[in-house]
Amino acid sequence: MKIIIDDKIPYIQGAFEGVVEVIYLPGNKTTPEIVKDADAIVTRTRTICNEQLLAGSAVKFIATATIGYDHIDTDYCEAAGIQWTNAPGCNSKSVEQYIASALLVLAQKNNWILAEKCIGIVGVGNVGSKVATVCKLLGMKVLLNDPPRERAEGKGHFVSLQHVLDEADIISLHVPLNMTGEDATFHLCDRTFFTSLKRKPVLINSCRGEVIDTTSVKEALQSGALSGFVCDCWENEPDIDLELLALTDLATPHIAGYSRDGKATGTLMSVQAISNFFSLGLNNWRPLGVELPVHPVIEIDGTGLTEQDIIAKAVLSTYDIRDDDRRFRADTTEFEMQRGDYPVRREFTAYTLHTVNVPEAITEKLKQLGFMPG
Ligand SMILES: NC(=O)c1ccc[n+]([C@@H]2O[C@H](COP(=O)([O-])OP(=O)(O)OC[C@H]3O[C@@H](n4cnc5c(N)ncnc54)[C@H](O)[C@@H]3O)[C@@H](O)[C@H]2O)c1
Numbered sequence: 001m002k003i004i005i006d007d008k009i010p011y012i013q014g015a016f017e018g019v020v021e022v023i024y025l026p027g028n029k030t031t032p033e034i035v036k037d038a039d040a041i042v043t044r045t046r047t048i049c050n051e052q053l054l055a056g057s058a059v060k061f062i063a064t065a066t067i068g069y070d071h072i073d074t075d076y077c078e079a080a081g082i083q084w085t086n087a088p089g090c091n092s093k094s095v096e097q098y099i100a101s102a103l104l105v106l107a108q109k110n111n112w113i114l115a116e117k118c119i120g121i122v123g124v125g126n127v128g129s130k131v132a133t134v135c136k137l138l139g140m141k142v143l144l145n146d147p148p149r150e151r152a153e154g155k156g157h158f159v160s161l162q163h164v165l166d167e168a169d170i171i172s173l174h175v176p177l178n179m180t181g182e183d184a185t186f187h188l189c190d191r192t193f194f195t196s197l198k199r200k201p202v203l204i205n206s207c208r209g210e211v212i213d214t215t216s217v218k219e220a221l222q223s224g225a226l227s228g229f230v231c232d233c234w235e236n237e238p239d240i241d242l243e244l245l246a247l248t249d250l251a252t253p254h255i256a257g258y259s260r261d262g263k264a265t266g267t268l269m270s271v272q273a274i275s276n277f278f279s280l281g282l283n284n285w286r287p288l289g290v291e292l293p294v295h296p297v298i299e300i301d302g303t304g305l306t307e308q309d310i311i312a313k314a315v316l317s318t319y320d321i322r323d324d325d326r327r328f329r330a331d332t333t334e335f336e337m338q339r340g341d342y343p344v345r346r347e348f349t350a351y352t353l354h355t356v357n358v359p360e361a362i363t364e365k366l367k368q369l370g371f372m373p374g
């Protein structure tokens with residue numbers, strides 16, 4: 001049995017060795033010739049798994065160590081009898097950390113009190129629901145838009161997209177890329193979307209670049225229909241629109257989900273899926289060597305600080321989005337290299353908080369975010 005593994009999937013080396021033949025390759029070097037006699041591939045978003053790659057191959061199972069699976073032609077796989085799996089939720093805490101950092105940095109820059117702001121979350125799945133939790137902890141008014149969930153669960157606390165466009169000061173996108181159908185999200189944010197905005201919001205895109213029409217978002221930023229834009233996911237990565245980049249408040253190269261925790265979980269879920277499918281008996285395997293934070297203990301003296309200041313100190317000590325923004329703008333030509341060489345980032349749970357003069361209610365909120373009490 002033979003498995004082809006993307007060589008940028010961390011912690012996976014050693015999982016299959018001695019059990020099956022393993023070949024590690026860059027995602028863009030995974031060609032039809034290479035996969036022809038492979039039984040499985042473990043992949044990332046950079047390998048398009050479609051008929052062109054898979055036709056006539058021995059591949060029976062694809063595991064992508066990512067949340068998104070828009071790089072897999074699922075209709076073709078079904079027709080060809082190829083099973084596949086993704087890693088739902090693996091890096092959703094990482095995106096939550098990314099959005100928390102973005103909001104707190106925007107708040108510092110624009111003198112916002114976040115508790116006075118309304119955020120519209122479009123797509124309330126694994127990521128969107130965690131983003132909702134952090135926004136509620138920050139005291140924000142949270143609007144949830146998710147038509148598929150609304151149909152399945154009832155109106156409940158969901159609102160229409162128009163309601164979000166009418167009321168939100170910030171809109172954060174967390175939908176999958178659906179090209180067709182009732183819930184299509186390709187170019188969800190088009191000229192009509194932007195001309196319907198009522199409150200000149202800030203838009204955040206950390207889902208997929210193609211959910212936004214680049215020409216329309218540039219027009220919206222230039223006309224003032226949008227007052228800001230935070231962008232992690234771009235149309236046509238890695239050849240992104242540099243004019244859009246220049247209009248962006250915070251820009252990063254599709255790394256919102258790149259915590260080491262998220263990567264390790266994606267790897268674990270993929271190994272387990274392959275092991276189960278082929279009965280390899282690897283269910284006790286665990287990723288080893290997940291790097292520790294450089295400064296795992298965060299000291300906060302809350303004297304004279306507001307609740308938002310204290311939460312900002314904690315969150316930005318773990319991840320400051322401005323560092324990624326600076327690195328990215330310094331060399332936008334190396335989009336994929338910046339992702340491949342991304343620095344170690346750990347999620348909130350890898351940090352212990354030592355606080356003085358911090359009210360218990362705020363410590364409790366930080367615990368709910370995942371920080372360990374000191
Ligand atoms: N930037 C990154 O590094 C990064 C990391 C993780 C996930 N993502 C992307 O973020 C997105 C969300 O991930 P997730 O794990 O929360 O996915 P998920 O499947 O758990 O949740 C997606 C939610 O969107 C809803 N939805 C579908 N179509 C919709 C529409 N037209 N309007 C509103 N809601 C709609 C679904 O009902 C679902 O609840 C995906 O596109 C994923 O690929 C990006």
Ligand SMILES: O=C(O)[C@H](O)[C@H](O)COP(=O)(O)O
Nearest residue numbers: 044045046066067068257258
């Ligand atoms: O879908 C996901 O999980 C994210 O977009 C993820 O960050 C993509 O990771 P990559 O394919 O670059 O490993």
